[in-house]
Amino acid sequence: MTEIALRERRRRQTEREIGDAALDLFEAGGVDGTTVDDIARAAGISPRTFFRYFPSKERAALVPHVELDERVEAMLAGLSADRPLLDQLEEVWREVLLALDDGRSEAGRLLLRVRRLMRAEPALRLAAAAVDEERLDALVGHLVRLVGADDDLEPRLVVETAGVAVRVSLDRWAGAREAGRAVDLLETYAQACRVVRSPGR
Amino acid sequence: MTEIALRERRRRQTEREIGDAALDLFEAGGVDGTTVDDIARAAGISPRTFFRYFPSKERAALVPHVELDERVEAMLAGLSADRPLLDQLEEVWREVLLALDDGRSEAGRLLLRVRRLMRAEPALRLAAAAVDEERLDALVGHLVRLVGADDDLEPRLVVETAGVAVRVSLDRWAGAREAGRAVDLLETYAQACRVVRSPGR
DNA sequence: GGTCAACCTGGCAGTCAGTGCCAACACGGC
DNA sequence: GCCGTGTTGGCACTGACTGCCAGGTTGACC
Incomplete structure (x- = not known):
């Protein structure tokens, strides 16, 4: 034990x-x-x-942050089939981004370094994409079970869509920080979610 | 010459x-x-x-289909700043999927083989993701120039969102075909576009 | 028809990622 | 002190990928 x-x-x-x-x-x-x-x-x-x-070697730069991961896990386990999934997913990711505290928390500092590196390193982006794929697949599986769908098209699209908003926000955040500009991560994410929800103009 | x-x-x-x-x-x-x-x-x-x-070696399985690529290029060059970008992108990808003729055209047969392989081969998915990244980046750049945005957040999100619909549709198409089920690619894509446009419920 | 220049190709040697195998070792439980 | 389990490091090997160089091809031009 x-x-x-x-x-x-x-x-x-x-x-x-x-x-x-x-x-x-x-x-x-x-x-x-x-x-x-x-x-x-x-x-x-x-x-x-x-x-x-x-x-x-790329994966060594992508050590998961255990504490944060566990919180995400808990939040995802608490998803409900009775509310729109996208709303709930966006809330979860919002919590996660909030926990980064604009790069001031332990997890935030680490992720900022990694995302900065990723912008310059295709190999790292690839490795991160592979990690993401696994996680999102698992999440899709979970959602399918949750809503009892016989078809994973919709859950998959929702998960991927929400994922795009997060990824793009993080990338822009890291890029702005690198350039010395200050960008509010949560605000960027909120904006991204808005665009994703009504992408036509 | x-x-x-x-x-x-x-x-x-x-x-x-x-x-x-x-x-x-x-x-x-x-x-x-x-x-x-x-x-x-x-x-x-x-x-x-x-x-x-x-x-x-992975890239050898991903030889671009020159003819189709040129048509895509031409269509993307004809995008207008006056209509919603997502509408136009979806039209372009729809044309592309149409050209696959459900796996009966040259390009369609080839892509079906590749997408089938990709479902079983993480290494291929990764390589394809790298190719996609480059292409979508170029497209985002083009759109930014087209609409004269000072900010690539929205174009990037639109491009990625449209890309998700295509990728998920192709994957499901290849998967169904592999399992012997018949799935209409265009219909799946239309459904995917609908979900992506109003992802809440 | 012959020469030139610009490629294209193959072989060689080298670096480095990643893996299977085995022997040594650490350590908590008895 | 001994044992079983898990961890570590060395060794040897495969295979991806690269730089370099030495032919060979081919179209262009005289």
Whole structure:
């Protein structure tokens, strides 16, 4: 029992250490300019061990934020079949963006670094897309079960649509921050949701 | 002049030959089970030459359909700033899907094979996502210039939203076809557009 | 018809990502 | 102190991808 929890905590810590090292190196020398050996050396582990923690070097920059993830999980578990799904999803993502506290919270600071990097690194965008795909697929599955649909077309479209608003908002936020401009993430997201809801002019 | 056109035609032909070989092999043994050497051998070229045609093995399965691409290009060039962009984009994509003729046209047959493969092959989905990203970015740039916006938030969201409808429709089409069910691509797309336009309930 | 220049191609050698296998090791439970 | 489980690192290997160079092709031009 406690043993498992202990190991889990240890694992998380190592994960974070490797992730931090990767992020530093990626920022300093680009993803292509950084080898797995570099990351492993910086994190004090062997390359072989690196691949026991991450399936690719890009993924090391995308360590999930456990605490935030758990909150999302809880919110998604609480979705109701009785209200429009898009409304509820937008509320959930809004909560998440709020938790980033414009880059001041732990999760926010981290995500800001990652999204900034992503803007310059196609390889990172790809890796992030793969992660997103998995998560959104799972979410679609959940929604299908929730509303008892025999067809996942609508849930899938709603999930993807909501996802687009989030992704575009985050990207613009990171881009503006990088350029020194201040952009309110939540306001951008609200605007994005508006556009997505009535995209014709 | 003519020389360039000739070389271009030659190049296209080789591209198609390599692409066909890759598609065959991917269908037979999966993407992971196929090496670049395999593809090169089947296409009668050296591995070194393969990489002069494609930047990765996955991309060999995603050879653009020149004829269709040119039509799309022409349609996108004819977009007007005076009508809602989403309406126009949906019309363009509708034309494209129409040209697939439910998998009976050359382009349709090819795309059906590719989309089928993509459903089983994450690596292919990733590669396709990278291609899409580039194209959609270019389209967003075009729209920004067209409407003279100082801000690409709205065009980007519109383009991505329209893209989601297309992608989801194609995926469902390929999936249904694979399962032996008949699904009308255009009808699915129309339904997807409807959902995307009023995603709440 | 021969020469020139601009490609196109293949081979070679090298880097690096990622994996299977095995031996050493850490550690909590007994 | 011993045991089982899980973690780690080294080794060797496959395979993607690249830079470089040495022929070969081909159309253009005299």
